[in-house]
Amino acid sequence: MEKKGELTSTQIIIIVLAIVGFGLVAIALFLVDFGGYTEKDICKLSVLSRATATNVAGMAGAGIPLKCRTEKICLSESFFGGCDEQFAGEENIVHVRLSGSSSNKARQIMEISANAMYDCWTMMGEGRLDLFKDNIYGATDATCVVCSRVAIDKSVGADVYDLVNVDNYMKNTQVPGSQYTYLQTFTDRSVVAYAIPLNDSSTSSYKNATLSGNQFYDVAYVFSQIKSSTVVNTLKSMAVIGGTAGAATFMTPILGSVAKKMILTPAGLVVTGVAAAGAAGYGTYRAIESQKAAAGYCGKYASGGTQKDDGCSVVQAVPYTFRDVNAVCGAIQGEL
Amino acid sequence: MRSKKADLLNNVLTTIIAVIGLAIIFFAAWKLYSVYVSQDEKNAQTIANVIEARVNALGDYQTGNVVIRGLPDWFIGGWGKNDAPRPDACYLKSCICVCKGTVTAADVKDNTGAAARYCNAKGYCRFFDLDDASAEGGMEAYVPSTPGIYVVGKPDTQMSVIKFGKTSNLVEIVIKKWIDSGDGSKNVKLELSQ
Secondary structure (H helix, E strand, O other): OOOOOOOOHHHHHHHHHHHHHHHHHHHHHHHHHHOHHHHHHHHHHHHHHHHHHHHHHOOOHHHOOOOOEOEEEEEEOOOOOOOHHHHOOOOOEEEEEOOOOHHHHHHHHHHHHHHHHHHHHHHOHHHOOOOOOOOOOOOOOOEEEEEEEEEEOOOOOHHHHOOOOHHHHHHHOEOOOOOOEHHHHHOOOOOOOOOOOOOOOOHHHHHOOOOOOOOOEEEEEEEEEEOOHHHHHHHHHHHHHHOOEEOOEEEEOOOOOOOOOHHHOOOOOOOOOHHHHOOOOHHHHHHHHHOOOEEEEEEEOOOOOOOOOEEEEEEEEEEOOHHHHHHHOOEEEOEO | OOOHHHHHHHHHHHHHHHHHHHHHHHHHHHHHHHHHOOHHHHHHHHHHHHHHHHHHHOOOOOEEEEEEEOOOOEEEEEEOOOOOOOOHHHOOOEEEEEEEOOOOHHHHHHOOOHHHHHHHHOEEEEEEOOOEEEEEEOOOOOOOOOOOOOOOOOOOOOOEEEEOOOOOOEEEEEEEEEEOOOOOOEEEEEEEOO
């Protein structure tokens, strides 16, 4: 005999299905909200949409907004919070706790930094897509996207900083899920060592710069793109001289610290030593010293349609100060 | 005949499912909105949040700085609690707002209320428990129609702005907090770095 108020099998099935269904939807939405993949996917999708817009519809791709938001990563030794000096008031900060010995902490910093550079490069189409179609050909200013900012909390000591060498890490470490190192991935797979650095005229003066001002490690991974045959030729020549290059791709240890302006001005090989001019604290000093490498591509864009659609794209680590970033970028797109 | 308990159970279940369903729909709608909302508006909100956090983190007589992205055709306005006209969103408090619009030097000089109107139309305001808030920089020079001495900005005009102009590059804003030794008023001032 059926009891009063007893659940029927149909009701139980409906309840179970409803709970499972809502659970699946909730998980999907939760991933949309917090999954790093989805933010990057949205960005990548907008990059592809913009790059292919001209080819498909004959319209200006610049009308399609880049849905790329700067990823903010805080590396600290504490369980909660950190990087208040760099990220005060900002949202969507990813906190990563550094643990273990100093060398282990340094390895984590290098891993996250290398991945930030790699993610930026792949997200932006590895430099082969014309993302800023409205830019005037031959213009001296690059247009940029700040892909991510990696900040280190003040609790992390100098003993850890001194062990950080992102360039070496990228030379010796394989990209997760790949058989190639970061260096090989950024070039043509056959490159196993960096080029011998060209005469870095500003490095010495940079080292002697007063260590004052911004004391906090806050490095931006900036993708910049410029259209200029002069720049293309300059960088191709430089890549040949340096040897850390295959085809039109290159990875050079000179661009990061010294030649920010060089890649952005048609004057080409004039090394302006922008970094030397800015006063920097220990954090930013280490940021530059440990990350001189920049990955780039010069040549015709895959998404281009005209003879002049060639240019250069570079991703590099830049201290997150307005002077340093503006030295690289004439304009910035995306959400900071 | 069905029992009342069974009916109640069915109703409760239906209601719960409906509420959860609506919550999910609203959440999904909010997610879609956040994906497609204007990037400038998001950046403006971020600027307002960052400035608020930095101002609140500073003690009296302290100076700090903040790096933000310039928003073409947006500006930062500062109003003290006694300044007028002021954005409606400021109520009776000192506030700093990030607003969309093109304020001219003449607007500031003549205190036309243009900045407040722009902020009322589209702006993000943050309040402070201070007597005065001001923002200065990036404004073009005021060209008077007749010779004379003109002051563009506070205290004469009761309003002040930082104008981004057309730049979308990074800009640095220096934030100064102090207590006036004369009247004891608490102030904050935002200045655009050159």
